Amino acid sequence: MESSNGKESVMSMEVNEGIEESNFESNEIERNKMGIMRALVEREDPSSKDVDDFMIRRFLRARDLDIEKASNLFLKYLSWRKSFVPNGSISESEIPRELAHNKLFMQGLDKTGRPIVVVFGGRHKRTKLEEFKRFVVYSLDKISARMPAGKEKFVSIADLEGWGYVNSDIRGYLAALSILQDCYPERLGKLYLVNVPYVFMTAWKMVYPFIDNKTKKKIVFVENKKLSSTLLSDIDESQLPDTYGGKLPLVPIQDC
Numbered sequence: 001m002e003s004s005n006g007k008e009s010v011m012s013m014e015v016n017e018g019i020e021e022s023n024f025e026s027n028e029i030e031r032n033k034m035g036i037m038r039a040l041v042e043r044e045d046p047s048s049k050d051v052d053d054f055m056i057r058r059f060l061r062a063r064d065l066d067i068e069k070a071s072n073l074f075l076k077y078l079s080w081r082k083s084f085v086p087n088g089s090i091s092e093s094e095i096p097r098e099l100a101h102n103k104l105f106m107q108g109l110d111k112t113g114r115p116i117v118v119v120f121g122g123r124h125k126r127t128k129l130e131e132f133k134r135f136v137v138y139s140l141d142k143i144s145a146r147m148p149a150g151k152e153k154f155v156s157i158a159d160l161e162g163w164g165y166v167n168s169d170i171r172g173y174l175a176a177l178s179i180l181q182d183c184y185p186e187r188l189g190k191l192y193l194v195n196v197p198y199v200f201m202t203a204w205k206m207v208y209p210f211i212d213n214k215t216k217k218k219i220v221f222v223e224n225k226k227l228s229s230t231l232l233s234d235i236d237e238s239q240l241p242d243t244y245g246g247k248l249p250l251v252p253i254q255d256c
Helices: 011-018 029-046 048-052 053-062 065-082 096-100 129-145 170-183 200-210 224-234
Strands: 104-109 117-120 154-159 188-194 217-221
Touching: 011 154, 029 048, 029 053, 053 065, 065 129, 065 170, 096 129, 104 129, 104 170, 117 129, 129 170, 170 200, 188 224
Parallel strands: 117 154, 154 188, 188 217
Antiparallel strands: 104 117
């Protein structure tokens, strides 16, 4: 189960959050709502007891602290997880075609300590939708499991250099978006879209209406001439992938 390392107390959560930007310790309303939500979901699905307070909070925040909406989303997630990932994790043997594309990497941290994920859209090829969905879950589980202490979000650089109609996969994009927003809420911290060809905007216009408002605010289109300065404003050169002039070599997601 995504980022569930056993049920953690709110008190230990407050200690860890000393290095997080959320100022959770001062938010009494949020803490109270978390307690109510936990009681509700544990009554509906006893397996909820295995998840930590961080996960409860992410789902609650994803629905603007609306307990009913957050609980419904969370219970739907638990049901989906049991059916889609019955063994608890996705194995590499289940996603051979997707891994062969060599399109997703993870290396370095931004200036706030969030992991950096790089995806090359021009390497994506349409495969069976179910395998691609398994690849998305495999990747998000890997990313979540490697969060530094006190961090919950990652930043991503989506590099679209060389992207063309052969790479366009609207069904796949929408499936990935649904999984990210509904099953891994509040995991994405920021998304940089770089080296964006004009032809990509056709696909973007089809996907954009399905992006929720919270996610839209995290997406940044980066002009080619401002690529280096934009990335360096948020990522130190020592942590920036070498493909963008930094110091770190990219590591394939399966090797992380």
